[in-house]
Amino acid sequence: MARIENLNLSQRVTNELGRAIVSGEYTIESGLPTEAKLCDEYGISRTAIREAVKMLAAKGLISSRPRQGIRVEEPSNWNLYDTSVLKWLLSSSPSLHVLREFLQMRLAIEPQAAALAAEFGKDEDIDQIEYALNDMKTAAEDPQASMHDADLRFHTSILYASGNRFFFQLREFISTALDVSIQHTTPAKGNDMSVAEDHGKIYTAIRNRQPERAKNMMTYLIDEAMSFIEQEIQRKS
CATH class of the missing domain: 1.20.120.530 (GntR ligand-binding domain-like)
Structure with a gap:
């Protein structure tokens, strides 16, 4: 049950962060907040945040590397064939x-x-x-x-x-x-x-x-x- 709850929370965070990245709220220059800040902001566990980070990385929106933290990727690296990414793009300005x-x-x-x-x-x-x-x-x-x-x-x-x-x-x-x-x-x-x-x-x-x-x-x-x-x-x- 906890696994399902974590996944649902992760999907919600993925959706909100994905929209924010695509709309320009988070950029290459600004980056994303740290895991700790995201946990506080959404009131969820690090496990759920890390699942969301993995989902966003799979869509090409971010990358996460040791000692570099979470990095927002260039729009040219986004997976436009991913229907979620496309929806976020189409709902932006x-x-x-x-x-x-x-x-x-x-x-x-x-x-x-x-x-x-x-x-x-x-x-x-x-x-x-x-x-x-x-x-x-x-x-x-x-x-x-x-x-x-x-x-x-x-x-x-x-x-x-x-x-x-x-x-x-x-x-x-x-x-x-x-x-x-x-x-x-x-x-x-x-x-x-x-x-x-x-x-x-x-x-x-x-x-x-x-x-x-x-x-x-x-x-x-x-x-x-x-x-x-x-x-x-x-x-x-």
């Missing part, structure tokens, strides 16, 4: 700039995944894309409903249907950032049914086994989202 980088990465991955799904995807896997699309359309017709979850399933289903294990391994990363991205881009589009129809063009190309068209339709979708994010960045600058 420069989230729009992070989203732009994320969309640039999506442009390198998802159009190719759509093309592979069209060329090699199994019928039953393409069915999953269709189910997600149908749920998007149903939600779009109901002013009280959200098609957010169905939108996420649409994209992750394409990653799976591509048959590329490396692409599918990115599903948690893609979903985490999409979760925030959709909140910016869908309202900008202004019409849920229009969003669903654009996704439908990708699905149709995949179902009809048209790799190049599937690739182009996915590229268009992400490029349009990029335009919305760029406009918002300029508006806030």
Whole structure:
């Protein structure tokens, strides 16, 4: 029981310290407080603090070495594929700039995944894309409903249907950032049914086994989202 309690406490401290590091509250120059100070601040044992330090080190946010203490790492060393790190980044002030980088990465991955799904995807896997699309359309017709979850399933289903294990391994990363991205881009589009129809063009190309068209339709979708994010960045600058 004590082990579980320690782990839960460690996870809470990991989350709070992780957010503080990513938001710039703790920097390379300032470092983190000592173990003793962290114990006092959070009212927990050194064991729980050390577990949190290990978790943060595994995410690349800090390093802990003998006689050097706990050191905050350069942002270039942070593990951006860690969904916790990505969430902390997206919840911090420069989230729009992070989203732009994320969309640039999506442009390198998802159009190719759509093309592979069209060329090699199994019928039953393409069915999953269709189910997600149908749920998007149903939600779009109901002013009280959200098609957010169905939108996420649409994209992750394409990653799976591509048959590329490396692409599918990115599903948690893609979903985490999409979760925030959709909140910016869908309202900008202004019409849920229009969003669903654009996704439908990708699905149709995949179902009809048209790799190049599937690739182009996915590229268009992400490029349009990029335009919305760029406009918002300029508006806030």
